[in-house]
């Protein structure tokens with residue numbers, strides 16, 4: 101077994117009720133200490149195991165003793181079945197057994213591996229304690245003190261799934277169920293108290309006291325405060341004012357006149373509270389929720405007044421005057437459960453929520469630590485570290501009667517969390533609160549404001565009640581009103597239609613007037629404007645105008661007709677031109693083809709000439725060759741017989757018959773036939789003449805033909821340049837001065853012709 105803070109020894113010592121070190125010890129101080137201790141109570145509630153848990157953990161809970169001790173039936177005990185880890189004694193002492201109580205009773209602790217912790221608290225509620233008893237023990241006195249003007253807080257703290265919501269709210273929502281938690285019971289109690297003290301809900305009036313009850317409901321989810329009764333109000337800020345103290349800005353407050361009204365608002369808000377399923381709790385609260393019930397009470401004194409001024413609250417001839425106002429605020433806090441991430445298996449959004457929850461709970465732990473240090477509360481208490489601690493600032497070490505209920509689960513598997521809760525609660529035990537009645541004269545105004553509102557509501561109610569009595573008449577009136585409404589509607593529709601018609605007529609009239617004035621402006625006779633009604637003159641004028649336009653059109657038609665004729669003529673002329681052009685084009689083509697023929701002929705003749713030249717050169721070569729042979733023969737003859745062949749001359753040798761290879765051709769008279777076979781070319785010397793008559797003859801003929809062609813070509817060129825070209829130019833000029841159908845095409849043709857003529861002339865000049 102381990103000893104230490106919260107361990108067995110420490111818990112045993114504290115169970116004796118001794119003050120921790122550093123606490124004041126003088127008698128007066130002790131008295132004060134005891135009073136302020138009363139203002140902050142810590143209670144433990146151990147919930148019973150749930151059926152599902154019993155199954156899961158295979159723990160057997162068979163009997164629960166009347167004194168609150170929880171025992172296992174011995175015959176069912178088994179070393180394999182650990183039993184609960186929390187045992188409660190005398191409703192004050194709670195012992196935690198690591199591994200479950202069975203293991204301890206089976207003497208397994210001897211191994212020294214298991215821990216046991218014992219703690220003492222003001223009250224420890226064992227699992228069998230019902231809601232009613234729990235309420236009586238933990239909350240009732242705090243709740244009722246708030247009706248008397250104190251601040252009160254009942255706060256449930258504990259591991260997730262340990263029973264906080266069950267304690268604060270209960271599981272069943274029906275108003276009379278025994279499973280109802282602190283909140284519905286507190287609401288009931290407050291209203292009963294008011295009734296028993298002479299007040300009535302809503303009106304709350306008697307001769308001595310008036311009450312006003314209002315509720316608010318907020319949640320702190322992921323460090324953001326939102327109004328559960330006005331869902332559009334979120335991320336609210338906490339403010340502090342001298343007169344009002346701490347308050348949540350923008351948090352709605354609802355005046356309630358009965359427990360039913362208050363609870364319906366509570367359920368409305370609870371339905372909006374952020375919840376979600378965790379591995380431990382199917383419907384786990386993921387936010388800290390605070391249901392606030394503010395009760396204002398006002399003592400009245402009866403003062404005599406004149407009968408006319410007598411207040412309905414006062415007796416006959418008396419008026420009730422407010423004496424003092426007390427305001428008590430009750431915070432009913434259901435915290436989100438502390439949890440270990442590895443146990444709950446939180447991930448994603450749940451993990452974020454879990455972090456925020458643990459963060460604010462650790463801020464709460466820090467505040468408690470600072471309030472309960474060994475030498476008393478520290479100077480600085482970090483209330484501002486979280487929204488939760490800031491809102492609960494008064495409840496923790498301030499002006500408040502506070503009860504903290506720490507809930508634990510009995511399961512051995514929850515041992516670690518239960519131990520942590522116990523340590524937390526044990527520490528909180530040393531918080532000291534100073535509670536005093538809140539009396540605030542300024543609050544009168546608020547109460548009176550609500551009183552006025554109540555009066556208004558009351559008068560509305562009485563009006564409505566009257567209406568109920570005379571329901572038939574009301575229905576008749578309603579029917580009449582409805583009919584009158586319908587008539588009014590119909591009349592309005594008709595009026596609208598009429599107005600539209602009038603407007604339309606007006607518009608038409610205006611247009612007519614405009615037209616008339618336009619026409620009047622146009623009709624000017626003798627320098628004077630004539631009225632349109634003088635229709636004779638107007639008609640005359642119209643007739644004249646008509647005649648004028650008619651004659652104008654006739655003239656135009658005639659012009660058009662004549663131009664049409666012209667166009668016809670032009671067309672004929674153009675046709676003629678076209679014919680002419682076509683003829684000229686044909687002539688041109690014929691001339692060009694003839695020219696081409698001539699050119700070909702010239703080329704042919706030139707080739708022929710060249711052939712003749714070549715032949716001539718060959719003949720001359722042959723002649724030279726024979727001459728040389730002849731000379732050499734003569735020389736050899738002269739050497740052989742002197743004087744015998746001296747008469748032969750080179751000139752004779754020249755006129756001698758040509759060599760046999762060319763003679764067959766030289767006999768022909770045809771120049772073409774006279775063309776020699778290709779041979780070695782030889783140029784004729786200057787001034788040298790061809791003496792071959794056939795060749796000369798052919799040559800002359802060719803020269804004549806070339807000359808003739810040349811003349812013809814020149815003549816054609818002259819005709820083209822000086823006759824056809826001017827003629828075509830003329831036609832082109834004439835065409836551009838006229839206008840006729842297809843003019844464009846004809847002009848294009850003529851332009852093409854001009855180009856053709858020009859190109860031909862140029863080609864012939866080359």
Ligand SMILES: Nc1ncnc2c1ncn2[C@@H]1O[C@H](COP(=O)(O)OP(=O)(O)OP(=O)(O)O)[C@@H](O)[C@H]1O
Pocket residue numbers: 146147148150227258259260261262263264265266267271381383384385386435436437438507
């Ligand atoms: N004293 C009790 N008697 C019977 N059942 C209880 C008791 N306390 C809690 N339960 C049941 O245990 C379950 C968990 O309880 P509850 O939801 O109140 O836990 P919680 O501490 O508010 O959890 P969380 O922090 O996750 O919101 C519920 O089914 C509830 O009905």
